[in-house]
Amino acid sequence: MARLTSPLTVLRTMMILVVIGSAAILPGCDEKAGADVAPATIAGKKFFLEIVADNDSRMKGLMHRDHIDDDGGMIFVFPFPDRQAFWMGNCEVDMDILYLDSSGRVVSTAEMKKERPRGPDETEQQYDARMPRYPSRFAAQFAIEVQAGMVKRLGVKAGDLVQFDHEGLKKRAK
Numbered sequence: 001m002a003r004l005t006s007p008l009t010v011l012r013t014m015m016i017l018v019v020i021g022s023a024a025i026l027p028g029c030d031e032k033a034g035a036d037v038a039p040a041t042i043a044g045k046k047f048f049l050e051i052v053a054d055n056d057s058r059m060k061g062l063m064h065r066d067h068i069d070d071d072g073g074m075i076f077v078f079p080f081p082d083r084q085a086f087w088m089g090n091c092e093v094d095m096d097i098l099y100l101d102s103s104g105r106v107v108s109t110a111e112m113k114k115e116r117p118r119g120p121d122e123t124e125q126q127y128d129a130r131m132p133r134y135p136s137r138f139a140a141q142f143a144i145e146v147q148a149g150m151v152k153r154l155g156v157k158a159g160d161l162v163q164f165d166h167e168g169l170k171k172r173a174k
Contacts, residue, residue, distance in 0.1 A: 040164035043154035049075040053172040066092045073146035079173040081139035087131040094148035099140035104166045107138040
């Protein structure tokens with residue numbers, strides 16, 4: 001004998017299925033991507049990188065931070081490709097840097113070491129002058145800073161493609 005189901009039960013069941021189906025296609029709760037964070041995949045590993053796309057933010061970078069998450073870091077976006085050079089003034093942790101061309105291809109990498117803080121008898125100009133520079137060697141439109149040792153752990157090398165929304169980020173550069 002067939003059992004009849006009320007329209008209200010059918011409607012409730014459909015609503016539950018819609019909610020479950022929607023949850024399956026939405027990003028997971030642990031996703032960190034947002035307006036100021038760009039997801040990126042480097043050598044198969046997913047990262048959530050803080051977006052830095054203007055001069056003031058680029059100058060500050062990761063200064064005064066004492067930690068970089070294993071899947072975190074920062075992506076610097078420049079208005080156009082050019083030779084770049086970073087330094088570690090006021091940085092409290094070692095980090096790796098990847099320089100990328102306009103298509104997201106790695107042009108060079110470097111291991112950047114924290115420097116001793118500015119001394120009491122040292123001017124800002126003296127402090128800046130003693131900072132080693134880490135140049136891109138080739139034109140780069142993006143730079144990514146990640147946890148120290150990450151480039152070696154992942155085996156990243158020049159020519160590798162980093163996956164992220166490079167066209168969208170270029171539009172944000174100032």
